[in-house]
Amino acid sequence: MRKSDAFLTLSAVLLLLLGASFADAARGLVREEPALERKAEMVGRLGLTDLVLFTEARYTRHPSQADLHSAFQDHPFAMDHFPTGSLLPPPILKGRP
Amino acid sequence: MRVWLNKQRNLLDFSLSSLSRRRGKTLGMLTVYTSIVFVLASVMLFSHAIRREAATVLAKSPEVLVQRMVAGRHDLIPARHLDAIRGVRGVQSAEGRLWGYLFDPAAAANYTLMVPTNPRIEPGKVVIGDGVVRVRNADPGDLMSFRAHDGSLVQFKVDHAISRESALVSADLFLVAEEDFRRLFGIPAGMFTDLAVSVRNPREVGKIAEKIDAALPDTRIVLRDEILRTYESVFDWREGMLLVLLAGSILAFAIFSWEKASGLSAEERREIGILKAVGWETGDVILLKMLEGLVVSLSAFLVGYLLAYAHVFHLGAGLFEPVLKGWAVLYPKYRLTPFVDELQVATLFFFTVFPYTVATVVPIWRAAIVDPDQVMR
Numbered sequence: 001m002r003k004s005d006a007f008l009t010l011s012a013v014l015l016l017l018l019g020a021s022f023a024d025a026a027r028g029l030v031r032e033e034p035a036l037e038r039k040a041e042m043v044g045r046l047g048l049t050d051l052v053l054f055t056e057a058r059y060t061r062h063p064s065q066a067d068l069h070s071a072f073q074d075h076p077f078a079m080d081h082f083p084t085g086s087l088l089p090p091p092i093l094k095g096r097p
Numbered sequence: 098m099r100v101w102l103n104k105q106r107n108l109l110d111f112s113l114s115s116l117s118r119r120r121g122k123t124l125g126m127l128t129v130y131t132s133i134v135f136v137l138a139s140v141m142l143f144s145h146a147i148r149r150e151a152a153t154v155l156a157k158s159p160e161v162l163v164q165r166m167v168a169g170r171h172d173l174i175p176a177r178h179l180d181a182i183r184g185v186r187g188v189q190s191a192e193g194r195l196w197g198y199l200f201d202p203a204a205a206a207n208y209t210l211m212v213p214t215n216p217r218i219e220p221g222k223v224v225i226g227d228g229v230v231r232v233r234n235a236d237p238g239d240l241m242s243f244r245a246h247d248g249s250l251v252q253f254k255v256d257h258a259i260s261r262e263s264a265l266v267s268a269d270l271f272l273v274a275e276e277d278f279r280r281l282f283g284i285p286a287g288m289f290t291d292l293a294v295s296v297r298n299p300r301e302v303g304k305i306a307e308k309i310d311a312a313l314p315d316t317r318i319v320l321r322d323e324i325l326r327t328y329e330s331v332f333d334w335r336e337g338m339l340l341v342l343l344a345g346s347i348l349a350f351a352i353f354s355w356e357k358a359s360g361l362s363a364e365e366r367r368e369i370g371i372l373k374a375v376g377w378e379t380g381d382v383i384l385l386k387m388l389e390g391l392v393v394s395l396s397a398f399l400v401g402y403l404l405a406y407a408h409v410f411h412l413g414a415g416l417f418e419p420v421l422k423g424w425a426v427l428y429p430k431y432r433l434t435p436f437v438d439e440l441q442v443a444t445l446f447f448f449t450v451f452p453y454t455v456a457t458v459v460p461i462w463r464a465a466i467v468d469p470d471q472v473m474r
Contacts, residue, residue, distance in 0.1 A: 003117075004109035007392065014399035021406045021437075028410065028435035036153050036434060039263045044157030046213050047194055047293050049324055051151055052228065052268040055207050055427045058198055061269070062209075063331060064324040065164070065291075067171060067317065 057082045108381065112388040115368070126354070127397055133350050134401025134449050135408070140339045141441055142409045143417060144332045149436035151328040154266055155321075159293040161306055162194075162319040171317075173288040178313055182294055185308045189297045193289030195278050199243060199271060204232035206426040208271040212278045220274040223253035227261040228268030228427040246283035253277070261430065268429035339420070354453055369464045370471075382465040383458060390457035394450040401449075402442065410435045 042048070050062045059066035060082060116123045163182065165174035174193070182191040195212040208229060218224060225235060235241065239255045259267045279286065296305050306318045340347075372382055408414060410433060418428070 002106070002110055003113040004106045007109065007113055011395065011399070014396070014403065017403050018399060021403060022439070024406075025410070025435035025437040032434040035262050036150070039154045039266055040157045042259075042263055043154055043266055045215055046211060046267075046270075046272075047159050048266050049155070049158045049162070049319075051147075051155075051265055051328070052209075052226070052270075052427075052429045053265075055209075055228070055269050058207075061198070061207065064327040065162070065171075065319060067166065067169065070171075 054082075108385050109388055109392075112385050112392060115385075116389055116392060123393065127393055129350060130354070130393065130397035130449075130453075131401040131404070133347060134398050134445070135404045136343060137347075137449070138402045138405030138442075138445055139408050139414070139416065140343070141445060142405055142437065143414050143433070145438050145441060146409065146433045146436045148329060148332040150265065150434050151332070152325055153434075155324055155328065158321050158324050159194075160296055160299070160302060160321050161294040161309070163292040163294060163309060163313065164317045164319065165291075165315055166317050167315070171291075173284065173290065174292055174316070176287045176289065178316070179292060181312050182292060182309055185305055185312065187296055187298060187301045187305045187308075189295045191292055191294045194291050194293050195275060195284070196290050197278075197282060199281070201233070201243070204229075204426060206232050207269065208427075209269050210271045210273060210278060210281075212275045213272050218256070218272055218274045220276045221252070221254055222256040222274070224256050224259060224270075224272040226259050226267040226270035227264045228429055229271060230258045231430075232427055243281065245281045251277060251281050264429035265431040268431075269427050355456055366464050369461065373465065374470075379462070379465045383461050386457050386461040387454055390454040391450070394453040398446055398449050402445070406437075409433065 049064050052061070054060035059070035163174065163178065165172045165178070176193060179191050179193060182188055192214065197210050199208045199210050200206075201208060206228075212218075213224075223241065225233075229235065233239075233241065235255050235258075237255050237257050240252055241255065242250050242252045245251045253273065259270060273281075278284070294305075294309070296302055302320060302322070306320055310316065310318055369382055372385075373379075377385075408416065413430075413432065
């Protein structure tokens with residue numbers, strides 16, 4: 001087998017897999033749609049506001065509900081000491097503290 | 098056409114042979130290149146998927162939330178504020194919410210306690226999220242006890258667990274009855290954590306928020322739109338942070354690949370000289386070297402992207418878990434919905450394959466237009 005044939009075959013397989021990844025994503029979206037709806041329904045029913053990504057501190061558990069001072073309010077001169085604090089920006093509120 | 102195709106195949110054969118003569122260098126380059134594409138694609142796929150999932154799922158979060166602020170801190174809000182809010186024209190309904198946090202010393206984890214109104218929980222019972230099930234190894238019927246604000250013990254019987262499918266929004270939930278919540282924290286009747294408001298016309302949300310703000314100056318208002326924008330920025334920020342952390346290695350790779358692609362070794366110069374001497378045209382030499390660049394960059398992109406796809410959507414993005422987890426004990430086990438933005442993938446393709454391939458052209462062209470005799474010397 002010529003080297004070019006081997007490379008072209010390998011590239012074709014990889015391109016096919018790339019196409020398959022898009023197909024897999026599209027199929028996954030269809031498959032997950034009912035689950036997404038159930039999650040959204042639960043959010044509406046329980047009045048949830050945030051994703052459970054960081055449960056270490058209240059301002060990281062509910063970033064959308066936290067005020068701008070919550071990361072620093074344990075005592076005067078308190079610094080934010082949770083690692084997640086460096087990964088989370090403050091909430092975006094329209095001119096309110 | 099057939100002649101042209103045969104020529105391209107011959108050129109490809111030649112460039113593959115040329116790459117295999119420098120096997121160590123080529124494999125090293127391919128490994129580093131693939132790793133860079135893998136990390137970049139993983140960050141991109143993960144951030145996009147979780148951002149879309151947050152936007153889809155949180156689209157049904159409360160339209161307007163009213164919190165009371167005292168000295169810059171979130172405080173309990175009295176029920177009389179509900180009457181003031183219901184008096185604002187355009188408000189459809191307003192109800193008090195009870196929620197808070199409970200640290201469980203047995204698991205060293207924080208739970209989110211909530212009092213659901215639909216369906217109501219029977220006093221003494223609790224519905225727990227999947228994360229709580231895992232950290233406490235709890236089954237329906239098990240008893241869980243916590244110390245209340247006055248030191249007395251409050252006992253809960255696990256009614257059932259919320260399915261793992263919704264762990265991304267419910268992993269740490271601990272749903273209890275209103276009586277139990279008030280007894281646990283000593284919150285008197287007529288006080289709430291915050292108030293949830295729904296409005297008749299969604300287009301009037303901003304105006305109604307302004308009216309509530311004016312009627313209740315000690316409150317802070319959080320709109321659904323702001324919740325969604327917070328999540329949009331959370332993941333933009335995180336993607337940015339990861340890319341900043343990666344910037345050093347990306348830059349090192351850019352310098353390395355530029356050096357590798359644009360600087361010709363003496364051996365490569367000699368090779369070009371020989372090719373020219375045996376009758377190759379400048380265009381063919383350039384094409385040959387471009388093909389070498391394309392073989393490396395295209396393979397790295399395809400393998401790197403496919404590995405990233407499998408990592409994020411089939412292996413639970415395990416490499417990001419330590420970063421996302423922080424100090425949290427309770428971390429949800431979730432599977433991301435595969436939202437893929439084709440334009441982002443095309444952009445990644447363009448910025449990873451195109452520059453490397455083009456970077457090979459200029460030095461080759463410079464070497465290829467010089468007299469072969471001079472190059473070989």
